Amino acid sequence: KIVEVINDFQPLKVVGGKITGSCPFCGGDEFTINENKNFFHCFDCEESGTSLSYLMHTQNFEFLTAIDYLGKKQGLML
Numbered sequence: 002k003i004v005e006v007i008n009d010f011q012p013l014k015v016v017g018g019k020i021t022g023s024c025p026f027c028g029g030d031e032f033t034i035n036e037n038k039n040f041f042h043c044f045d046c047e048e049s050g051t052s053l054s055y056l057m058h059t060q061n062f063e064f065l066t067a068i069d070y071l072g073k074k075q076g077l078m079l
Contacts, residue, residue, distance in 0.1 A: 003039050006052040006074060025059045
């Protein structure tokens with residue numbers, strides 16, 4: 002789940018039924034996660050993406066490193 006991945010690297014909170022946190026790209030407070038659709042979006046800087054893009058852009062993971070990380074979160078060995 003995207004919430005579990007992002008929460009590994011930054012604190013998240015539930016406010017009014019929405020999952021929010023500080024944006025890792027611009028520092029704004031309009032960073033939200035849509036758990037049903039499995040993506041994040043910042044309404045301040047308009048950055049959005051998936052668990053994979055989050056890991057690659059905020060943690061500087063290479064593609065295969067990010068895939069391996071996500072696989073291990075699901076209990077898969079790649």
